[in-house]
Amino acid sequence: MACIGRNIVLVVLGNDLRGDDGAGILFGNLIREHTSLTVINGGNAPENITGLIVKKHPDTILIIDAMDFGGKPGDVKLVSSERLEKDAVSTHGSLKLFVEYLENMTGASIHILGFQPKNLGLGEEISPEVSESVRKTAMKIKDTASLSHTLKALKEE
Secondary structure, eight states, X not given: OOOOOSSEEEEEEOOTTSGGGGHXXXXXXXXXXXXXXXXXXXXXXXXXXXXXXHHTOOSEEEEEEEEESSOOTTOEEEEEGGGTTTSOEETTSOHHHHHHHXXXXXXXXXXXXXXXXXXXXXXXXXXXXXHHHHHHHHXXXXXXHXXXXXXXXXXXX
């Protein structure tokens, strides 16, 4: 189960020009609209934002991304950093190295919130299934407490 600290950084990843790969970016935009949680957009190059994340001194990092874990389009899965790439593959290559670096530099607890994509085609729109899932999940989160509650409702694997 996800352990949520007091200093949380949400790291959203994706490319909104590649259909459902924009799930993380959409999530971040929605969260920014109605919470004061720290959201950092890593786009499709998360290695470029490691310094910014480290400077925030987080005790918890939640990475939000489109991930293929064999579910139905729009399914949501919470994956622990230990199980990354065993159960789910990011659309941005190896998140494992990114996560390991952040764990070493921050000591933070790191979790990955993945949305199962349907379509990753260049120039495509985000699918209705993924868009609806991202919106429903994001709207449940108002603050740190509701983030913790939402993550606890998802069974981390």
